Amino acid sequence: MAGSEASAAFAEGVPCWIDAQLPDVEAGKRFYGGLFGWTFEPFEDVREADSPYAGAVRADLDGGAVAALVPKRDGRMPTVWTVHFATPDAPDLADRIRKAGGQIITAPVPVGPYGTAGLAADSEGAVFGLWEGGTHPGFGRGRGPGTFGWTELYSRDTATADAFYPGLFHDAFFGPGTTRSFGRAHIVDVFPAEMPPHFLVHFDVADCEAELGAVTRLGGRVQVPPFGTSYGRVAVVSDNQGASFALLQR
Secondary structure (H helix, E strand, C coil), rough: CCCCCHHHHHCCCCCCEEEECCCCHHHHHHHHHHCCCCCECCCCCCCCCCCCCCEEECCCCCCEEEEEECCCCCCCCCCCEEEEECCCCHHHHHHHHHHHHEEEEEEEEEECEEEEEEEEEEECCCCCEEEECCCCCCCCCCCCCEEEEEEEEEEEEEHHHHHHHHHCCHHHHHHHCCCCCCEEEEEECCCCCCCCCCCEEEEEHHHCHHHHHHHHHCCCCEEEEEEEEEEEEEEEECCCCCEEEEEEEC
């Protein structure tokens, strides 16, 4: 699928898709359907039992794809939201990640006709996904309440992160007409120093404080109360299975 029109819908290095690895997808549907008003459809053309999206569902909002909920098959793996960065050639990007000092956790594999997915870690160990679009280029709906709004990399060594990502994704940071949806912060600004480096997916909301009540009513938990950032007001929460994410009021 390298060089496909679908993969060109997002410049390389732009966050183009997110998914949550959950022990109970049905419980996830109840939580996120209640919180954001998402509806759900299966990825019907994924038949391979070992496909990363076997048994997954696509979340839609007002007719546009916004995320996927994926069954977690290994209890040792974290329950987590993962951001995927677009690429026209996932194997090539995986090779460049290795050369830049990162690791490939899962080599790129086809996800039915939808695209090719892989999982990587940067030079500090923060995990992210790769997505080479097929019939599914990525997000089908732009920003607005209940959709992806931002991802923040919480890094222990910000200088290392500042060298790693622009080297891989130069155009996503510095290209013409760039609209940033990816930032970087020092872990101890919000989280304890022992927290490992990680990406935190943010969802746009109209009222950050109001959404916190819905999170707790649905069985989730508030981890960090609302605080100010350069890109908006943010609260960090977890869902009813422990997957962390943030609410962003711009």
